[in-house]
Every structure is written in structure tokens, then in C-alpha cells.
Amino acid sequence: MPLAPWRSATTTSETADGWYSYNFDTTGQxxxxxxxxxxxxxxxxxxxxxxxxxxxxxxxxEDAVLDADLTDHTTAGTFGWYFQNPxxxxxxxxxxxxxxxxxxxxxxxxxxxxxxxxxxxxRSIAPGENIAQEETVxxxxxxxxxxxxxxxxxKAYRAKLWILNTQTELADAVSNPSVxxxxxxxxxxxxxxxxxxxVPATTGIYELVWTVPTGSVAGRWETVVNINIGGAASIQxxxxxxxxxDSPAQVxxxxxxxxxxxxxxxxxxxxxxxxxxxxxxxxxxxVSNQSNQCGGGDDTFYAQDSKKxxxxxxxxxxxxxxxxxxxxxxxxxxxxxxxxxxxAVRQFTATSGAVCLGDLNSDGxxxxxxxxxxxxxxxxxxxxxxxxxxxxxxxxxxxxxLFHWGACP
Numbered sequence: 001m002p003l004a005p006w007r008s009a010t011t012t013s014e015t016a017d018g019w020y021s022y023n024f025d026t027t028g029q030x031x032x033x034x035x036x037x038x039x040x041x042x043x044x045x046x047x048x049x050x051x052x053x054x055x056x057x058x059x060x061x062e063d064a065v066l067d068a069d070l071t072d073h074t075t076a077g078t079f080g081w082y083f084q085n086p087x088x089x090x091x092x093x094x095x096x097x098x099x100x101x102x103x104x105x106x107x108x109x110x111x112x113x114x115x116x117x118x119x120x121x122x123r124s125i126a127p128g129e130n131i132a133q134e135e136t137v138x139x140x141x142x143x144x145x146x147x148x149x150x151x152x153x154x155k156a157y158r159a160k161l162w163i164l165n166t167q168t169e170l171a172d173a174v175s176n177p178s179v180x181x182x183x184x185x186x187x188x189x190x191x192x193x194x195x196x197x198x199v200p201a202t203t204g205i206y207e208l209v210w211t212v213p214t215g216s217v218a219g220r221w222e223t224v225v226n227i228n229i230g231g232a233a234s235i236q237x238x239x240x241x242x243x244x245x246d247s248p249a250q251v252x253x254x255x256x257x258x259x260x261x262x263x264x265x266x267x268x269x270x271x272x273x274x275x276x277x278x279x280x281x282x283x284x285x286x287v288s289n290q291s292n293q294c295g296g297g298d299d300t301f302y303a304q305d306s307k308k309x310x311x312x313x314x315x316x317x318x319x320x321x322x323x324x325x326x327x328x329x330x331x332x333x334x335x336x337x338x339x340x341x342x343x344a345v346r347q348f349t350a351t352s353g354a355v356c357l358g359d360l361n362s363d364g365x366x367x368x369x370x371x372x373x374x375x376x377x378x379x380x381x382x383x384x385x386x387x388x389x390x391x392x393x394x395x396x397x398x399x400x401x402l403f404h405w406g407a408c409p
Contacts, residue, residue, distance in 0.1 A: 031056075031058040032058070034057060037051070141164065141229045142168070145159065146161075147159030147238070151241065151244065152212070152243075152244050152245070153214055153216050153218070154213070158209050160206070163177075163204040164204070165229075169204075174229060176195045178196075179194060179224070180192075180224045184218065219338065220240055220242060221241050221242070223238045224237075224238040242338075245337050246274045247275070248342065249272060249273065249337050250269075251270055251344045252344055254266075255267050255346075256346060259350050260351055261325060261326055261350050263322065264286065264320070264321045264322070264350060266284075266346065268284075268319055270314070271309070272313050273312070274311055279309075280308075280309060280337060282336065283304040283336075284302075284303055284331070285300075285331075286299065286321045287329065290345065301322050303319075303321070326362065327350055328350075330346070330348075347383050349384060357401070358401035361373060364408050365406070366401060366404045367406075373385060374397060388400060
């Protein structure tokens with residue numbers, strides 16, 4: 001671009017409002033960049049402030065755009081014009097009458113309508129496929145369902161539902177929510193309800209009250225709720241809950257009737273304390289540590305079976321176990337009813353050979369050491385010192401000890 005010829009310093013004029021100015025007549029001047037500096041000097045203290053006031057003489061941007069032609073500005077001599085007049089380039093591209101994908105047609109439509117597989121960065125989008133989906137009403141509403149916990153057979157199961165709109169405010173569904181109840185076998189009970197009921201004088205709150213039928217299978221049940229709020233699909237919610245039988249079991253280990261290795265025998269009683277018959281599953285084991293649970297794979301002995309009992313019926317039987325070595329053990333009996341269980345445990349000493357009553361420390365002698373152990377457990381139910389298994393350590397046990405006093409046979 002041509003530069004303006006050098007001009008000498010010129011004094012500016014002061015206006016009534018305190019501003020200083022200088023008018024430069026551009027008529028007949030050559031187009032190009034004119035460098036100009038305006039300086040202001042004060043004498044006390046002596047200071048000078050200068051500002052760059054350079055300017056360009058040439059056609060206006062609007063005239064340049066109106067006069068622009070795409071082919072007029074592609075030569076090397078005028079290429080720099082676009083960097084000083086970018087709007088001209090934009091207008092040239094947009095108003096060019098024979099545009100195509102390669103020479104500035106409607107770029108958005110041309111790219112989008114192109115039948116070749118399109119890609120936004122690394123996501124390939126086939127023709128007719130949507131990039132995004134509209135946020136539907138069922139995706140904006142939410143629900144809160146409360147229906148877990150434990151329920152006894154023949155007792156009421158209760159559940160409640162709250163429906164919230166896009167402002168998280170309670171709002172009614174189009175219709176009462178439908179409900180499906182599955183039992184522990186994944187079957188739908190015949191009498192199970194199919195809809196929830198709106199709580200009177202409320203908005204968006206529904207409830208369910210249903211009595212679990214007598215004879216229902218115990219275990220983990222499920223409730224599934226479907227809510228129609230006017231969208232293309234329904235909202236779904238629900239929860240799991242436990243059904244318990246009304247037949248709790250009482251469990252007792254009456255005594256260890258045989259503590260001689262290898263065959264150990266315990267006399268036990270199981271009683272149905274509920275109002276209905278029930279087939280109880282039970283397991284029993286012998287462990288060397290009281291904290292050891294039955295069925296853990298590290299039991300000294302483990303077995304399981306089942307027994308059907310009528311309401312109020314008791315069953316007393318002997319349970320046999322194999323204990324290969326003498327020592328102190330725990331006999332455990334666990335009876336299951338629904339998802340609950342009852343248990344009993346009894347400590348005993350397994351001995352070898354003939355039983356030597358009174359040899360409490362199993363050293364082959366009934367002596368003062370055993371008598372000291374007996375006194376330590378006096379008036380307790382400790383099975384070690386309860387020699388006659390009557391549930392109390394007393395004079396009867398002391399008499400048995402005296403009878404066997406001395407060396408064991």
C-alpha cells in the first residue's frame with residue numbers, strides 16, 4: 001500500500017468544549033495508509049504525551065462489498081485486499097450464483113444432504129439417523145416408591161407411591177398406576193391387586209394395601225409399578241420385599257446322650273409355634289469353635305433334613321454325628337422358617353472308650369481337679385459339669401462324681 005508523503009507538524013485548533021482537532025482534506029489524496037501522531041506538551045512540569053492517529057484513505061467497506069466479484073480478487077496482486085476487507089470475501093461466497101459443494105454453495109445443506117455416510121469427528125451418522133432425541137415427558141417426570149420390608153403371611157402388605165413432575169412437584173398420573181406382584185417363585189398370586197389407589201385429598205400420591213394369603217410361599221417377593229403420565233411410554237418403579245411364614249419354630253438340644261467317639265448322639269426337640277402347618281428345613285453340625293457357622297465347609301460334621309409339623313406340634317428325636325477325635329466341641333441345630341431361623345447350641349466333650357462320668361478334664365482320673373471344676377460351675381447349666389443332663393449342676397452331679405471317684409476304667 002502507498003504511504004502518504006511526510007508532512008510537517010501542524011498546530012491543532014481548540015474548540016469551546018476543550019477538545020483539540022485538526023481537519024485533513026483527503027480530496028485528491030492517494031489511497032493508502034497515512035501515519036499520524038498527535039502530541040500534547042505541558043511546561044510545568046515538562047511532559048509530552050503522544051498518541052498514534054494513523055488512518056487509511058480508500059473506498060468504504062460497504063462499497064468494497066457491493067463492488068466485489070469473486071473472480072476479481074483471486075489474482076496475486078489483489079489477494080491482500082481480502083485480509084483488510086473480510087466482509088467482501090463472505091459476501092462473494094454467499095452471493096455467488098453458481099455455487100456447488102466445492103465452490104461455495106449452501107455449505108450446510110450440501111454437506112447434510114450428501115448421501116455419503118456423514119461423521120461428526122468420530123461418530124458416523126447414516127442418512128436418516130438422528131443426532132439427538134427430544135426430551136420426552138416420561139424422561140422428565142420421576143417417581144418415588146416405598147414397598148420393601150418384611151410381611152408375615154396373612155398380614156397386610158403396604159406400599160406407597162409419589163409422582164413428581166418436571167418441577168419436582170406432586171402431580172397426578174393420567175390413570176391409577178398399574179401394579180404387578182411376583183412371589184418368591186416368580187408367580188403372580190391369584191388375589192394380588194392390579195392397580196394402586198389414589199390417596200384421598202392428595203395430589204400425586206397412591207397407595208396399596210393387600211393381605212398376603214395364608215399358605216403363600218415365603219421368601220423374596222417383588223412389586224413392579226407402571227405409571228402413565230401422558231407420554232409415549234410409562235414410568236416404571238418398584239421394589240423387593242420379604243414374606244415370612246407365621247410358623248416360627250422353637251428349637252432345643254435336650255442332651256448329648258452319647259459323647260463317645262466316633263458316633264455322637266444329641267437328643268433335640270423342634271416345635272411349631274405358629275398357627276399353620278409348616279415343613280421345616282433344618283441343619284445340624286458339630287464344630288470345634290462356637291463362632292463357626294454350620295455349612296461353612298470346615299465343620300467337624302454337617303447334615304440337613306426337613307420335617308413337616310402341624311400347628312403347635314412338637315417333634316423330639318435323636319440326631320447322630322461322626323466325631324473322629326476326642327475333645328471339646330459344640331453341637332448346633334438350626335431350623336429355618338421362611339427367611340428366618342431359630343437355633344440352639346450345646347457344648348460337650350467327646351471322649352474315647354467307655355464313659356467315665358466325673359472326669360471333667362478328661363485326664364483318666366476323677367479327683368480333686370474335677371471336683372474344683374464342678375464347684376466352679378455350681379448352680380449353672382454348664383454341660384461339662386451337668387453329669388446327669390438335667391440342666392443344673394448340683395448335689396446330684398456331685399454324688400455321681402463321688403461314685404466314679406478314682407481312676408477311670
